[in-house]
Amino acid sequence: MANKEEKFVELVHRVKACKRCPRMTDSARVLGAGCGSLDAKVMFIGEAPGRLGADASELPFHGDKSGHNFESLLEQVGLSRYDAFVTNAVLCNPKDENGNNATPSSTEIANCAQFLKEQLELVDAPVVVTLGAVALRATALVTAHALTLKESVRKAHPWAGRQLIPAYHPGQRAMVHRSFANQLADYQFVAEAVRRGVGPGRRKLSAKQSRASQTVGAAARVLLEESGELSYFALHKLLFMAEVRHLEATSQRLTEGYFVRQKDGPYCVELHASRLAALIPGCFTRTVGRHLLVSLGQEDLLAKASLVGTLSEVGRRTLSEVAAKYGPLPAGKLKTAIYLTTPMRELLRKEKVLRMNLFNSAVLPAP
Structure with missing residues (x-):
């Protein structure tokens, strides 16, 4: 390899x-x-x-x-x-x-x-x-x-x-x-x-709707419920931090989202700005200066009910803990905390060995 x-x-x-x-x-x-x-x-x-x-x-x-x-x-x-x-x-x-x-x-x-x-x-x-x-x-x-x-x-x-x-x-x-x-x-x-062509060591592919967007949307909603309004930057970073914490605790991914390395840290492909309203029912966005802010509007009971069972109790608890600990941090300190996680440190070491930036490469293992 x-x-x-x-x-x-x-x-x-x-x-x-x-x-x-x-x-x-x-x-x-x-x-x-x-x-x-x-x-x-x-x-x-x-x-x-x-x-x-x-x-x-x-x-x-x-x-x-x-x-x-x-x-x-x-x-x-x-x-x-x-x-x-x-x-x-x-x-x-x-x-x-x-x-x-x-x-x-x-x-x-x-x-x-x-x-x-x-x-x-x-x-x-x-x-x-x-x-x-x-x-x-x-x-x-x-x-x-x-x-x-x-x-x-x-x-x-x-x-x-x-x-x-x-x-x-x-x-x-x-x-x-x-x-x-x-x-x-x-x-x-x-x-x-x-x-x-998938061998016994690879996960079986399903012809049904992928759970990636559903699980990412459910996790993002929990973060917004716990934190209130978040910047688009912070939403991606908190979701990544929750993924890392959940993976360390359970050896399993929290969502099926695809996270890639960008210049300002990990970015979840499913959470593209144009798809937020579809992924997170009841969410609202507004722009302040150069920053996109995301929040939940009036409670959408049907939307919330549809997310029941999407995330485990352990997963919801991890999201709540991450929101409480890292949600209040300013952008600079949040970015520092992200870069100190094991997946990001390993990726930076790999960049140094290859002498090449690995922007847009996958940061986390496949679910």
């Missing part, structure tokens, strides 16, 4: 230094720890980082509408980012003359083909899913095939010693040609293909 990580770090450095495509000079090179596990059982390949999503966050398929759709599809078939490696055929955002997202040219796709080939070889996932026609064409540059999106969607095709499953892009434009319901069926097919 160490050798694989070293090879990946070297690949990332080469991608960061690449200047083959003139119009992408100012775009982020979206390849790094945030793509997922190098031992993933499924690799998703999109078209290119979105201007409002990965080009800003460097976390593939997160932060924009395509990312929300992608994460929702994963959740509803029992997959998560812990199970996957997520990348793009083109690793930088191609913009048109107005600065909007544009389709990568054939030359730009070809320029990135070697990088895609190296990712496929390093991760060596038994299932590869292309999201859209551009990604499908890009895989043909790595190992030739004659597949088309329209004729090959939701089918597993033997390819380069793997299963290649073409699917539509989760963006809104693609939904016109293939509805969310049809795409959900595509992802159920993918989950079943991954499940068939």
